[in-house]
Amino acid sequence: MTKTLKSLFAGVAMAGLSLQATAACVDLQGQLQQGGLVWGRAAPAAAVSLDGQALDVLADGTFIAGFGRDAARTAELVVGDCRQQLTVASRDYNIQRVEGVPQQTVTPPPEVLERIARERQLVAAAKARHLPRPDLLGAALAGFHWPVEGRISGVYGSQRVYNGTPGNPHYGVDVAVPTGTIVRAPAAGVVTLAEPDLFYSGGTIILDHGYRLSSSFLHLSKVRVAVGDEVQTGDIIGEVGATGRATGPHLDWRMAWRNERIDPQFLVPPMPQPAAAAGS
Structure with missing residues (x-):
């Protein structure tokens, strides 16, 4: 072998x-x-x-x-x-219904729709790159690491229904940590997107692990890599923030294979407990 x-x-x-x-x-x-x-x-x-x-x-x-x-x-x-x-085993997802939300927070105003469309094209192009790097893929599948450690505040697949209108499902795992917390590469990869201010996701990085397996990091306060940078597991890539449409500081870590959104939590060990909780 x-x-x-x-x-x-x-x-x-x-x-x-x-x-x-x-x-x-x-x-x-x-x-x-x-x-x-x-x-x-x-x-x-x-x-x-x-x-x-x-x-x-x-x-x-x-x-x-x-x-x-x-x-x-x-x-x-x-x-x-x-x-x-x-x-393929099915899963149960957390669905929340929220009523009385101001409609302008549910539907973006017309003046930003063009910006949103343009940014979606940027993200799609970054994920569509084909990087034939067996070394990167092998290193990634050998074991991912948490990019930050902290309280998990949002999980893959959950969804909110605002005023009867379903919002997009949540495709990542949220980790609530303070603004400025260092974000590290969970596995080796090449940076294909490094944007400081997208409408929905704010500071955003996409890291390609080879053969169209990628990680995305959203709502960053600082982007500390550039497109084309090659990083190894544990390298610093950014800092946590609350940019874009976020209600508080956290890292939203997402993964995709081709056009399929996959759950990052399947590829990492359980989140470590805080030192105080572990010793109590």
Whole structure:
């Protein structure tokens, strides 16, 4: 087994990942459920697809795939001439209904819609980059680290319904810490977006971990990297803030594989307890 492949699977037990799948064409690692990321190894040069979508296959046969918040309960993985039916576990999400919210806070005014559209194009372009870096992907899948440590104040998949109108689901994990708290790269990657002031997300960084697996860091008070920078796990990339549409200082950490939003908490160990709580 190659060094790269060993690193891909070495962090599975540490990250506490689980899997529900029928063994057939290949063995999979990761979380086979809504919001999960899975990876496996096929024969080198084998064609691999998920529900008809061709997957990137590394030189050693390694491939990854992700499942969004509302992914279907079943999926078909094809490896060469072998077909494998996957069962994707569903999840329950926290849905809150809020009434009496001023409508201007629910619907942005017309004068900012053009700005929002332009910024969405910037983000989409950053995530669409294809970075064929097996070294970065191998390091990432060996184990992610929390970019900041603190109280988890928001979780993946939750959603609010304002005045009867559903808001966008929350696609990340929020960690409430003071403004100025250092944000570190959770895994190695290349910076593809570094913007100090986007309408919704404020100071925003996107870090590409290779093969369109990326992390996004929102509401930053300071962006301390530039597009094209290559960072290693633990490198400083920014500082926590409350910029954009945020009600208080926190880091909103999101992850995506291609166009699927995945849950960062599946790829990290449990959040460490504060020292005082741990010793009480």
